[in-house]
Every structure is written in structure tokens, then in C-alpha cells.
Amino acid sequence: MPNRTTTLLPARPNARLLTGPAPILISAVLWGTTGTASSLTPAGAPAAAIGSAGLMLGGILLFLTSRGARSLPAVCTRRERWLLVLGALAVAGYPVTFYPAVARTGVAVTTVIALGSAPVFSGLLSWITGQSRPTARWTLATAAAVLGCALLVLGPELTGHATPMDLTGVALAAGGGLSYAVYSLIGGRLITRGHASDAVMGVLFGAAGLLVLPLVLLVDTQWLTTTRGAAVAGYLALFTVALAYRLFGYGLRHTPASTATSLTLAEPAVAAVLGVTVLGEHLPAASWCGLAVLALGLVFVSGDNPTGAG
Secondary structure, eight states: OOOGGGGGSOOOHHHHHTTSSHHHHHHHHHHTTHHHHHTTSOTTOOHHHHHHHHHHHHHHHHHHHSTTTTTHHHHSOHHHHHHHHHHHHHHHHHHHHHHHHHHHHOHHHHHHHHHHHHHHHHHHHHHHTTSOOOOHHHHHHHHHHHHHHHHHHHHHHHTSOOOOOOHHHHHHHHHHHHHHHHHHHHHHHHHHTTOOHHHHHHHHHHHHHHHHHHHHHHSOOGGGGSHHHHHHHHHIIIIIIIIHHHHHHHHHTTSOHHHHHHHTTHHHHHHHHHHHHTSOOOOOHHHHHHHHHHHHHHHHHHTOOOTTOO
């Protein structure tokens, strides 16, 4: 458990900025750029390979640059080492479930199901495992954020023609949300037990990078040899994995995992804004209304600090 007496010490202004939701929100902003960045890859690059390559390169980089990552398994208890294994499997499971879901159900539906289910899974798992209990504020704010996310991403679908729902794709997308919730919960549990956030994230993502290595090597890797492909993979690795998850791990020191996963619903908002401003996409009125509802939900969940967090 963290040393509660440390909160009595006066915080420097720059330190105070990073003890609230700011690191989580910055991470979500970085994650929100992945769609725009991946759209710049050469035509024909497999979607799953793009995400897995970013995870592989970024995860290994995060491990190599994280102080204490190499020694973390040795200082962990046996139970904590099993948590590291489970967390790494959950991290590796995200691209394995999310990207195939995109291929079956489309970006919009997959994003809504994965990102919308993640905070729900996280809140329920936190409650079941005794890490924190959902507050009324968190429940209402998360419900608003999920509703806003659904309106934002599904706005174009609502104004077009309905398409049959692929149940396998829906299950895979929910699996992506569950994977995200599990490794967020495990990361938060290990960090609040006193382990350095850099070390925890380094081990989780370094191991996950090795787990997805066979997937990267088994698919067509020719796109990685091009200038654009290498640049996109490098950006995803450096900014959306190594930097984003370092910040996310730091944020988990001060934010319950259930609240953190709710805050990351900012990701589709960033992706939508980039789509309009950079890629020239059009958002209908329903999507803009969803963006407003999502922003309101994030404001309320940012101020939530469940007393049961531990």
C-alpha cells in the first residue's frame, strides 16, 4: 500500500499537476492519435500487424528504459509475479482481440464496445477484488461518458444504412475492453503496493511485446521497410506506447483504475477531432452532441476520488 503520510508534504506546482487526472488524460490524447497515424501507413499494411508492431517496439523500449524493470520480478512476491504474467497476457490480448474486431464490425462499433465496456469492466473488477467501490458520482459520470462515446462514434452510422451486427466481432471487441480493464487493474494493484510505476509498466509491456513478436513476424512485414511504414511504427512505439503508458502508470499511483479507464474515454474524442481537422472527415450533429456529453462526463469523473481506492 502507498505511504499515506506522503500526502501531507507540500507539493511543488509541477508535481501537483501530475498528481491528478492530467497524466491519464495526456495518455488518452496520445492514444487518440493512433488512428490518424496508422492511416499514413502504406496501403495493404495489415491492421493487426500495425498495432502489434507498435506494441512490440514500444513495449521492449519501455522495458529497457524503465528503472527497476529488470529487477522487479525478483523483488515481487510469488503472487505478484503471477499478476505480472496475467497482466502481460492481458496487454498482449488487446491487439489480438481489438484489431480482428475492427475487421469484422468496423472501427465505429468496435471502438464503442471496447472503450465503452472497459470502464464498466474495470469498475466491476475493482469492486469484486476489493480495490475500490464504485461511487455514485463515478457511476453517473461514466454512464454519461459511455453514452457520449457511443453518440460520437456511432453518429455517422445512425445517419446511414444499418448493417447486420457480427456477434463474433462484438465478442472480440468486448474482449479488448476486458483486456484493457484487467491490465489497468493489475498495474494499479502492483503500483499501490509500492512498486515503481515505471518498472511495473516496463515489465508488463516488455513481456507483452515479446508475446506478440510471433504475430508480427508471421504476417507481411514489407510495409515496415518503407519510410512511411517505419515512421508510423516508430511514432506508435515512442509516443502511444512508451511515453503514453509511462504517463498512464504514473497516473495510476494517484488515480483508481476504475476512474482511470473512464478518463481514457477521451481517446475517441481526440480521434474524432483529428479526423475532422487532419483527415477532412465529417461529423454529423449527433456526433458533436456526443462529444459534448463525453466532455461533460470526463469533467465529472476527473473530480471523483473513491474513498475505497487502495
